[in-house]
């Protein structure tokens with residue numbers, strides 16, 4: 452593995468960085484307004500061919516390298532800019548591996564243009580870590596399937612155009628072998644969405660209900676009853692990426708600026724040592740992310756390597772938030788409503804919002820199970 456960037460990659464990073472500085476400013480709008488702003492900006496990224504740059508040109512990509520795509524995503528995260536959500540990062544790459552030619556032609560160019568937004572209907576009230584136990588049922592009816600059931604924690608469903616859903620199509624088969632994977636237009640009759648409010652006030656995810664929802668057979672990804680195997684590809688892509696370390700880096704740089712400007716905090720207790728620890732761990736987290744990008748650039752499919760990157764960086768996200776709130780002392784616990792809050796209550800908000808990072812995309816325990824079984828070859832329990 453070569454740890455340095457080549458000449459073209461350095462130039463590309465500079466180009467992207469300059470672009471974000473010039474055209475993107477972090478949003479202070481209402482969530483609804485932010486969504487509109489994000490979608491408009493994603494179209495601008497698409498015009499540059501950046502949204503899906505490593506995809507083949509016939510599907511709206513630029514045939515760029517995975518390393519360039521990783522650089523783009525890293526810079527976007529450092530600038531807190533949107534990158535198109537699950538279309539470019541999860542369902543698109545999964546369709547490239549498992550989709551039919553018709554599915555690729557229908558969906559990939561639209562995603563590449565920033566014109567369709569996706570959500571993921573995997574988890575159910577009784578099936579999260581043990582996802583293969585899911586109960587949402589799809590029954591064949593002529594050329595269609597009819598779906599009934601409920602999903603939960605569906606991020607962004609209230610704004611999505613399409614959903615990719617796991618359903619049970621053979622209740623008699625062993626649980627992993629009776630699942631089929633579908634794509635559905637969110638406007639289809641019978642789909643309804645109910646937002647869930649999180650403890651820090653955001654409404655990021657939802658319950659999604661399916662009542663007699665018809666979906667044509669051509670919208671099935673992979674073969675009937677073999678959807679699990681395509682869905683694990685989607686999950687591998689979900690857990691991949693250097694963006695998690697970049698998100699920690701963004702917060703770290705901001706905290707560093709704050710401590711540098713406020714000596715009463717930077718000289719307090721062991722705050723400098725805590726910052727040094729995070730800086731060291733950030734280097735490790737970044738390399739985990741780069742390893743995954745490098746594997747993709749060599750045509751390999753990261754699996755337990757993606758889990759290593761995910762578990763390390765999501766736990767680092769929490770450690771960094773916890774350390775910073777402790778560094779600020781009692782002021783760190785105050786919300787933005789208090790005149791005495793440091794950094795406008797940001798430490799408190801970040802501490803609460805990072806709780807979910809070790810749950811989303813599979814919990815830390817599940818990532819460690821994957822590393823132990825698929826990585827180390829240890830037997831399943």
Ligand SMILES: Cc1cc2nc3c(=O)[nH]c(=O)nc-3n(C[C@H](O)[C@H](O)[C@H](O)COP(=O)(O)OP(=O)(O)OC[C@H]3O[C@@H](n4cnc5c(N)ncnc54)[C@H](O)[C@@H]3O)c2cc1C
Nearest residue numbers: 571572573574579580604605606807810811812813814816
């Ligand atoms: C911010 C966020 C966004 C999300 N977005 C989506 C989305 O868009 N679409 C979607 O489908 N889902 C989404 N999820 C759901 C997420 O995938 C699940 O929450 C996650 O898989 C865990 O499932 P669960 O909540 O049912 O917990 P459970 O599976 O009930 O787990 C409870 C606890 O038991 C532990 N545990 C369970 N099984 C084992 C085991 N075999 N070994 C060791 N420990 C175990 C878990 O690690 C956890 O600590 C999101 C979650 C969050 C937090």
